[in-house]
Amino acid sequence: MASTEGGDGTRSSLAFLRMPWADFDAFARLQGDRAMVRRLRRAERSRRKLLLYGLLDAVAKKPNCLGPLPPIEAAWELLARVEDASPTAFDRLLTHPYTGSWAGYTTRLLRNGLDGSCPQWVHLGHLHAIAAAAAIRAGLTFDTAVPLWDGNAVLPSLGLARLPTPVPFSTAEVSGTEYAYAISHSAARVSLPAMPDTDAPGWWSIRRVRVVSGRKQFSVRLDDVDPYRGLCEPVPPQRLTDAEVGEWRRMLDEAWQLLVAALPDYVRLPPIGLNSLVPRPRVLFRNPSASTGEAFGSALLGQPTDAASLASTLVHEFQHIVLGGMLHLTSLYDDDPRERFYVPWRDDPRPIAGTVQGAYAFFGVTAYWRALARIGAGATNRRAWFEFAYWRQQTWRTLEALRDDASLTEAGRRFLAGIAEVLGPWQDEVISEDIRDLADAAAADHRAGWRVRHLRARADVVSDLVGAWLADRPRPPLTVTHADLPPTPVPDGTWSHARADLVRLGLTEAGQAQLPDIWATVPGSTAADLAYAQGRFHDAAQDYRAELAATPDRCTALVGLGLALSAQGPSPAGRALLHCPELVRAMHRRLRRIDPRVPTPETLSAWIGQLVSGHHGPT
Amino acid sequence: MNSTGAEPDIESELIDLDGVPFTKLSDVSGEALHRSMFRVMERTLRIRKLYRSNASGAGERID
Numbered sequence: 001m002a003s004t005e006g007g008d009g010t011r012s013s014l015a016f017l018r019m020p021w022a023d024f025d026a027f028a029r030l031q032g033d034r035a036m037v038r039r040l041r042r043a044e045r046s047r048r049k050l051l052l053y054g055l056l057d058a059v060a061k062k063p064n065c066l067g068p069l070p071p072i073e074a075a076w077e078l079l080a081r082v083e084d085a086s087p088t089a090f091d092r093l094l095t096h097p098y099t100g101s102w103a104g105y106t107t108r109l110l111r112n113g114l115d116g117s118c119p120q121w122v123h124l125g126h127l128h129a130i131a132a133a134a135a136i137r138a139g140l141t142f143d144t145a146v147p148l149w150d151g152n153a154v155l156p157s158l159g160l161a162r163l164p165t166p167v168p169f170s171t172a173e174v175s176g177t178e179y180a181y182a183i184s185h186s187a188a189r190v191s192l193p194a195m196p197d198t199d200a201p202g203w204w205s206i207r208r209v210r211v212v213s214g215r216k217q218f219s220v221r222l223d224d225v226d227p228y229r230g231l232c233e234p235v236p237p238q239r240l241t242d243a244e245v246g247e248w249r250r251m252l253d254e255a256w257q258l259l260v261a262a263l264p265d266y267v268r269l270p271p272i273g274l275n276s277l278v279p280r281p282r283v284l285f286r287n288p289s290a291s292t293g294e295a296f297g298s299a300l301l302g303q304p305t306d307a308a309s310l311a312s313t314l315v316h317e318f319q320h321i322v323l324g325g326m327l328h329l330t331s332l333y334d335d336d337p338r339e340r341f342y343v344p345w346r347d348d349p350r351p352i353a354g355t356v357q358g359a360y361a362f363f364g365v366t367a368y369w370r371a372l373a374r375i376g377a378g379a380t381n382r383r384a385w386f387e388f389a390y391w392r393q394q395t396w397r398t399l400e401a402l403r404d405d406a407s408l409t410e411a412g413r414r415f416l417a418g419i420a421e422v423l424g425p426w427q428d429e430v431i432s433e434d435i436r437d438l439a440d441a442a443a444a445d446h447r448a449g450w451r452v453r454h455l456r457a458r459a460d461v462v463s464d465l466v467g468a469w470l471a472d473r474p475r476p477p478l479t480v481t482h483a484d485l486p487p488t489p490v491p492d493g494t495w496s497h498a499r500a501d502l503v504r505l506g507l508t509e510a511g512q513a514q515l516p517d518i519w520a521t522v523p524g525s526t527a528a529d530l531a532y533a534q535g536r537f538h539d540a541a542q543d544y545r546a547e548l549a550a551t552p553d554r555c556t557a558l559v560g561l562g563l564a565l566s567a568q569g570p571s572p573a574g575r576a577l578l579h580c581p582e583l584v585r586a587m588h589r590r591l592r593r594i595d596p597r598v599p600t601p602e603t604l605s606a607w608i609g610q611l612v613s614g615h616h617g618p619t
Numbered sequence: 620m621n622s623t624g625a626e627p628d629i630e631s632e633l634i635d636l637d638g639v640p641f642t643k644l645s646d647v648s649g650e651a652l653h654r655s656m657f658r659v660m661e662r663t664l665r666i667r668k669l670y671r672s673n674a675s676g677a678g679e680r681i682d
Contacts, residue, residue, distance in 0.1 A: 014651060017635045018628035046636040047659055053644050054656040080642035087640075094641065104663040111664055231681055293682035294663070320680050327682055329631040335665065345678060357680045411629065 017043050019329045024411070027322055028418025030266065030367055037272040040325035041095070044296045047328050048094050051103045058110050059124055067121030068171050069128055069145050078131040082138045089137035093130050096157045097276050097298035102126055102228040104294040117234045122147040122169050126156075126228070132174040133158050136181050136196065143175030146183070149227065152237060153183050158197075159205040160225035160237055161190040204237065207245050211253045213260040216267055221276045222248055223298075229278045231292050231300065240279055247303070248279060254307030255314060262371035263315075270318045273325075277301055285501045285522055289313045293324035308372065308380045312365050312387070319364035323357055332356055332412035333405075339489045341401055342450050344394035344443065347495050349454055349487040352407045356416075359398045363419050366391040370426060382435065382507050389431045389439035396420075396427055397443075438507075441563055442500055448559040448578045453491040455484055457586035465587045469607065470595070480583065480611050492582075493555040496524030499563075502533035528560055532567075540564040548601055552588055555581075558601060565602075572609025573602050579612045632658050 023036045059065060059072045066072060083090040093099060106123045109116045116123050129146040133155040146153050153161045153172045161183040163172055172185045181192045190202035197205045206226075210219045222245060227234040240248070259267045275297045280288070282303035287310070291299040299317035304310035326332075333356060339349040345358050369391060373384035402408070403416050431439075464479045501522050505511045512534070519530040528543030541564035547557035562577025576584055584605050591598045634655040639647060666681055 014634045014636070014639070014647065014649075016651075016655075017631045017633045019631065020628045021626045024629060042637055043631070043633060043635075046633055049636045049639070049641050049644065050634065050652075050656045050659040051663065052641065054660045057656075076642065083640050083642050090641065104666070107660055107663045108666070111660075231679055288678055290679035290681075292666075292680070294666075316678075324682055328633065330629045353682060354680060357682065358678075361680070 017046060017329060019043075019326070024326070024330070024415070025418050027326060028415045029422050030364065032269060032322065034268055034272055037269050037322065040322065040329075041273065041296075043329055044100075044325060045091070045095055048100055048103070051100070051107065052094070055103050055107050055110070056127070058107070059127075062110075065121060066125050066128075067119065069121060069125040069147065072124075072127070074144060075127045075131040078135055078140075078142055078144060081140055081142070082131070082134040085140060086138035089134050092137055092157060093134040095297070096130075097295035098156055098223070098226045098228040099130055101230075101292060101295040101298075102130075102156075105228060105232075105234070118147075118149055119169055122149060123234070125171075126154075129154055130156055136176075136192070139178040141177040143173060145171045145173055148172045148185065149234075150236060152225075152227075154226055154237075155183075155196075156226055156228075157206065157221075158192075159203055161192075162202050162204070163188040163190060204239055207240075209245075209249050209252050211249075211256040213257050216256075216260050216264075218252070218256050218267075218271050220252070220274065222279055223276050224279055229276075229295070229298065229300070231290055238279075238281075244279070244303070248277075251304050251307050251310050255304075255311035258308060258311045258372060259314065259368070261375055262311075262368060266315075266367070269322075270314060273297060273321045274299065274314070274318050279303065285505075286497070287313050289317055291317050291320050291324075293320075293327060296321060296325060306380075308383065311372075312368050315364045315368045316361045319361040320357060323360045330411050331409050332415055333409060334407045336407040338486075340486055341398070342447065342454075342487070343398055344446055347450065347453075348491065349450075349489055352402070352405060355398060355402060356412065359395055359402060359416070360419065362391055362395045362398070363423055366395050366423065366426065370429075379508060379510070383504070385431055385435045386439055386504070386507055388426075389436050390442055392423065392426050392429075393439065394443055396423055399423065438503060441567065442503055444566075444578050445500060445559055445563055448562060448581050449495050449555055450487075452555045452558060452581035452585060453493050453495060454487040454489070455582045456488060456492070457580075457583045458482060458485055461583065462586045462590055465583070465608065466590050466594075469587070469591070469604070475610050476608050478611070480580070480608060493553060496556050498522045498525035499529040499532060499556065499560060501525070502529050506533045524556075526556075528557065528564075532560060532564055537564045537567040541568070545600070545602065552592070552601055553585055558585060561602060562605070572607075572612065573605035574609070575612040576605040576609035577601075580608065584608060 026032045026036060056072060109120055109123055125147040128144050132144050132146055135142045148163060148165060148170045150168055151163050151165045153163060163185050172183050174183050176182055179194045183190045192203060193200040197208060199205050204225055207222045208219060209222060210217060223229050224240050225237040278300040280300050280302045287304055288302040289299055301313055333352045336352050339351050341350050341355040343350045343355055343358050345362060369384050369387035373381060373388050399416055399420055461479045461482055464477045468477050502519055502525060506515050515534060519525050528540050528547060531540035531543055541561055544557045544561035544564060547554055558577055558581050562574045565571040566574030566578060584601055587604055588601050632655060634652055
């Protein structure tokens with residue numbers, strides 16, 4: 001309990017927020033309940049108050065920093081009126097996800113004396129927009145001014161008024177009384193509709209999607225206008241068409257049906273913690289998503305390719321939201337920015353923070369695909385088994401890499417142990433051999449691709465190898481088995497997900513039938529990738545050899561050849577190309593410089609592979 | 620690792636302000652509040668140092 005003294009001499013007692021270990025352990029094991037998520041939300045409210053209070057305090061010490069807008073006291077007074085008249089309306093804006101990201105971003109600008117995407121007064125002045133939106137929600141009579149960025153005046157959580165103006169940054173007046181508000185400047189006026197959640201001339205509302213399955217409902221805003229809805233920098237509006245909103249609605253509805261069927265207990269939680277989605281453009285054959293702990297309750301999602309993937313993404317992002325809330329209450333790891341972990345969900349090495357976050361997110365994803373596979377949901381069933389097989393092993397390997405890391409706190413170790421308690425037994429669950437093989441190969445593919453680009457072969461090891469090769473030794477020296485150097489975040493070569501995309505597309509009979517027609521539309525795909533995805537491994541190997549003859553350093557071809565060779569049976573070359581492709585490439589590069597009779601990468605791989613053990617799975 | 624009722628809760632560095640109206644925070648302003656506020660603000664400053672987006676359309680999480 002902390003005792004504090006007010007300016008008027010009154011004393012009051014404030015307690016520090018506490019998190020029960022029961023909540024902590026339950027979240028770690030995917031056994032959280034609604035009350036626990038509500039406690040996280042409550043903690044977020046306190047955190048927002050602190051952040052906002054600190055920001056306003058800092059702004060108040062900088063006279064005239066709001067430029068042409070009213071002084072900070074005007075916003076403060078309006079907020080006080082709102083809080084007095086309608087605590088619910090105030091709370092709505094306080095907990096709005098992008099109030100958090102705005103406050104964080106603006107705090108950084110202020111502290112570092114930067115302007116950001118707009119002049120600093122525009123960012124600081126967004127507080128007036130927050131106060132105005134809260135006042136409209138509270139039905140107050142008021143007038144104020146808000147920033148105008150490229151003619152757009154946002155009222156957070158409500159929508160955006162478009163008031164054309166020739167200058168990039170200016171101001172607009174917001175005024176009115178209950179149910180009759182308008183935003184205007186000298187040349188234009190936009191009247192808000194009585195129900196601001198509908199569009200009107202000059203007014204873009206924030207659309208809401210509600211989906212229902214049985215008694216379970218999920219309601220979420222599609223926010224395409226708030227400038228602080230992005231990850232780092234403010235962004236302009238990117239208005240969805242009505243048809244696009246309809247597509248999102250359809251996808252969310254289908255995804256919700258799948259989630260309710262697969263995870264009937266878990267789905268009680270996202271409606272409490274996830275209330276705003278930021279729609280992003282479709283990325284072909286991918287389902288990208290992103291989020292920040294500063295915008296608790298929000299996630300950015302690319303237009304989904306299919307409902308099953310969208311359901312997976314919703315689980316993924318909700319996991320991030322939960323862990324983000326927990327991290328505001330306790331620390332799971334020390335600050336450690338070194339990008340040193342292999343993770344299967346990104347192509348670059350990650351610091352411990354991102355690795356723990358991803359492990360937790362993909363633990364949820366694994367649970368979802370496992371549950372979906374077990375209920376046998378029609379056409380997606382084989383895909384669900386594949387994704388379960390893939391993510392259970394990939395997430396487990398990530399946990400194994402993390403569990404004894406020195407940067408973890410005691411709570412961090414306990415959290416990961418909780419995950420392992422659930423995820424561990426899933427490793428032994430029976431999955432058909434063909435799907436398991438596909439998942440193993442996909443895991444080996446990504447891992448080898450990461451190795452060849454982000455691990456640098458040790459120079460002494462390469463020298464030993466080259467010396468032994470030039471001396472016509474039948475076997476490589478034992479130094480090949482030495483420990484790896486730490487990864488470097490700068491990639492040596494490019495990577496493509498085309499092969500993995502084609503494998504996923506070909507998981508079903510219908511998908512296999514479509515592959516010859518659509519493979520060329522998969523970005524970065526080659527004929528070799530198609531042959532591999534179709535199970536024509538001999539052809540694939542031939543095609544990858546041809547790619548390497550033209551470009552011997554090509555990462556996807558080196559790994560692809562390793563996969564194609566290993567798929568045909570035990571292969572020393574395949575093992576080397578999947579376990580230590582960075583070594584094969586480094587040796588080949590060295591020999592290219594000194595020996596005109598340079599052997600093929602495959603020949604070197606076969607020689608090195610004599611000392612590499614194991615199946616095609618990654619070490 | 621199962622938690623028991625006897626185990627004390629995790630104490631955070633966040634002051635519980637649920638019962639305090641935002642616009643009345645100045646009335647309770649004190650050392651503990653300012654320390655907690657300072658920590659929250661300092662945390663926002665760490666974000667850019669810890670993360671580097673690869674801008675390849677891959678997923679991203681910032682905390």
